[in-house]
Amino acid sequence: MKPSGNVKQETSKEFDFTARDFERVRALIYQKAGIALAESKQEMVYSRLARRLRATGIxxxxxxxxxxxxxxxxxxxxxxxxxxxxxxxSFFREAHHFPILAEHLKSRTGQLDLWCSASSTGEEPYSMAMTACEVFNTLTPPVRIVATDIDTNVLNTAANGVYTADRLDKMSPERARRFFQRGKGEQEGMVRVRQELRQLVTFKKLNLLAADWALKGPFDAIFCRNVMIYFDKPTQGKILTRFAPLMKPDGLLFAGHSENFLYVSDAFRLRGKTVYELDTEPGEKGRSALRHA
Known part of the structure; x- marks a missing residue:
């Protein structure tokens, strides 16, 4: 950890937080959620968990x-x-993925099922839902979205679908009018996702390390963006292996811009722009194809 340069500040913390305490936290969160905390996160861990000590009186x-x-x-x-x-x-984060999702949905028929595996406060699954509505030009497209997260606090926010109006600043006025209702009176400055859009998304608590995900599938697309970066490579590989049987043969897996699954699992091959599809050539031959994609 980089010293602050102020010894008095370092020694006047409300709670003692030793190197051993930090290593215990790292071991526990890895065991519970698969998150591999970097050594540089010591101050962040202290700040966030100190609130829990105050809340519990410990x-x-x-x-x-x-x-x-x-x-x-x-x-x-x-x-x-x-x-x-x-x-x-944020809404439509990594915007290049949503035209790809739109084309994918256009090419399919029947009921479409999507999974957002790290939904956070809901902006990502609602962006998926908006894309589906635009593809089918209706607020009731033949699309079901399961949105999961390990954090129950953010799931509550997501299910309510209420945000500060500035969350829409980068969204086109047409989209904002079509998919959100603006608050009035005491709710001035707030927006809420329209009920029709909220009905397309089912929010559930899910730990990607849990033995049973309680998801049926198969899915036409899975969004797993900007969550794998918190896992080590063996954990990433296990999760990707479990994704494969939950996808339709021609389904798509969307990853974050800084995530690369090519050397993690031979279940998928790169299609382009951090979008993956199932590898039809498993084993060493498939791995070789992945490395040259």
Missing amino acids: SSFAAYLDGLEAGRDADEWEAFTNALTTNLT
């Missing part, structure tokens, strides 16, 4: 972590996980 990190390890409070495990989950998102 006076030390050691005692707080002892309680987690003893499994005395399942709700606190959830709060611990929520505190360490990063939820940066």
